[in-house]
Amino acid sequence: MRVIGLISGTSVDGIDAALVDVGGQGYELSLSLLDGLTWPYPTELQQQILALCAGEAVDLETLARLDDAVAHTFVDAAQALMAQAGPAELVASHGQTVFHRPVGRPALSHQGPVQLGYTLQLGRGAVLAQRLGLPVVSDFRQADIEAGGEGAPLAPVLDLCLLSHPTEHRCVQNLGGIGNVAYLPPWHRRGSPPKVLGWDTGPANSLIDIAIYTLSEGSLTYDEDGAWAAQGTPCLALVNDWLEHPYFVQPPPKSTGRELFGWEFFQRCHQEAQRQGLSVVDILATLTEFTAASVAREYRTFLPTLPDRVLVSGGGSHNPVLMARLQAHLPDLPVQPTDAVGLSASYKEAIAFAVLGYWQRQGFAGNLPAVTGASGPVVLGRLSPPAGTL
Template identity: 75%
Template sequence: MRVIGLISGTSADGIDAALVELNGQGYDLSISLVEGLTWPYPADLQQQILALCAGEACSLEQLAELDDAVARGFAQAAQALIAQAGPADLVASHGQTVFHRPVGRPTLPGQGPMRLGYTLQLGRGAAIAQQVGLPTLSNFRQADIEAGGEGAPLVPIVDLCLFSHPTQRRCVQNLGGIGNVAYLPPWNRQGNAPPPQVLGWDTGPANSLIDIAMHTLSEGTLTYDRDGTWAAQGNPCLPLVEAWLEHPYFRQPPPKSTGRELFGWDFFHQCHQAAQARGLSPTDLVATLTEFTAATVAHAYHTFLLAPPETVLVCGGGSQNPVLMARLQAHLPETLVQTTDALGVSANYKEAIAFAVLGYWQCQGFPGNLPAVTGATRPVILGHRSDPPWPADP
């Protein structure tokens, strides 16, 4: 099958689209990226998404309009990719996350029932299917949540298929708006089940706080720290990094997930106030947040992994920030830190590729979650299928 994977991360900096050719069954996959592109959101749409994520009030009518606008953007990304790289059989869309609430697990017996997680992605699959004229799979997180899981992270099982090694321990670290890791023990890819030692969880903020800082400190003229330019000019304040690492999330054991609800505007405002109290310059604050991001990743590995990985493969927007990559390597001196490009998988489109794989598995009736990672009670098939009501216009 030729499947288009679509995703926009919590930074809402555009829609990543990947046309992927897939062969095989279950974990025995052959995966080839045909073409990828990033479709930018119009500036006003991006601001509406970020405002909603920041907790601004929104009527139900406005939410419906925003949902339609996001779906239109995702459909345009798929159509542009088809025009550039040829036809596809299926669209698999993660959508745009605007809210994520982790599972509420009782801390002690008898404290009442577990509260199911909740997640909301805009860009409904039915609207994409209508506009592109192809079957569209969406709402990938819901089935895992209904099985008692976090609905996140979903990508580690795909990472296992793409990057596992027969003798090496590896971590695949995504640095999107929020960071997440997949820990891959040695695996020779034999048998029908993944190794039980696979782990995965959200490590904390990646680009989310840095992006908010850039938007705030540049008075809206910049949306991210291109090439780590601001961070390279500043001096990180290590006492602030240590203080921020005291947040309870970093001590919470996996499975766990988070989002801008925890590491967004409110958290940034606290960071900004603390930086101002210490007399930090704008570039010092960006350098400190960049150092904090690298420290959260290293802290997660040191705290929750029984043995350090021999290789860390980085993807997502943060992989393009040389200062962040250098600081991550400094925190993990005995580990090789490189991007997934080194293994032939685009760091820019790896997450979109992953959802193409999850869409392919849905068509095969193959479970796409790892209960050990998400906390679900069982493996489940992910994704809701929407068929176009009529063929696309020629």
């Protein structure tokens, strides 16, 4: 089946679209990436999404319009991919996360602590189905949350199927806006799979992107090739202070987002950096060091043993300074992009949701309860059938 996977991550830097040819049953997948692209958001829409993620209040009509605008941009991404790579039979769209509250985080309620998590993705699947004339699977996180899980991370199941090794313990580390890890014990990719561990490790590009946008006065949206960080010197005292955040002692399963490691956290970091007299490039170097150090600390704190290899995906895999600092914190392990073992680092997350959409049509459970904390396996996603075109 030819399936398009679509996702825009917490960096809000564009929509990753991957067309894959997927077959097989359950974990015994056959899969090939046919083509992929990253479709940019219109600047105004991107700024509206970022403002909403930063906590800006909007009325319900504005939120509804934003939801539709995101959906139409996802349509544009899917159409552009099909124009260059041919038709698809199914679309699986994660949408754009704008709010994520994990299980048990307190809410302002007279009814006591929240027992279920909450997550919100914009870009409703029904709009995609109408305009594309294709079945669309979306709303992937809700079923896991209703089963008591975090609804995240969901990509480790793809890592299990495609990146497990017969003899190696592997960590697959995604460095999107937020970092997440899958810990894969050795597996021959047949028979019963081993128990996979996985969780969000904390910030990846979220703080770096906010910093570069703020410190460049809006002229840049990310630190290309780590160029600013490469010119600076990290302040290790600040890195060690930021690592005292309660999230880093919370045991998995756990997930997070810009609600913790976004604008408010950056403002604190920026103020403390200014008091230390750091230059703008020193601030970028310090945030980059913090990201790498937090990943390594999560491994040493929560993994049963360090892996034999670390495979990295997401935008951070293209940042040579961040990759070098991660390697420095894990000196005895190879740290490589997933491309080194045949899986696109740029499109891995989009491929993951294409697989989850394929599994939804099979009625196959796509979550890993040991990763998300759900009470059991559940089928993920909701189907929107095609209803003609607009």
